[in-house]
Amino acid sequence: MMQQIVLCGQCGVPLKEKPGLPVDTRRPCHACGSTSRKFKVSLEGSITPRVSLRYKARHGQGKEPHRKGVVKASWSHLLRRWLRLERTIDREADLYEETVYDPESDDVIHHQREPLSQHTNHGDAKRHPTQKKDDTRTA
């Protein structure tokens, strides 16, 4: 939110006065008695750092991760604010789990848990866990 702040033009002290107040209705500054004004625009509201954490678990180097997960911020169009999304994809356990939390109250807003093989989202789980890469090449 944009906010306009009124300051005394003489001494710079912040004044509780509406920015659009006509000059002749201004009251003298409580600190120095001046009716001169300065206006400052400030951005109100806090900026929350939005981090995302990802992990992958492998049995050995070079192998496909058998388990991976992410914790990240997710924008809710419905609530018009950021929520926390936690997703785990476990190929060995054939599990897809996604939970969306309200970061302020920790309430669960959305929870999804299903076999990875039945998960149809075209996101991280687009490749079927048992599907093999086609190594056939045409020269």
Ligand SMILES: [Zn+2]
């Ligand atoms: Zn003043």
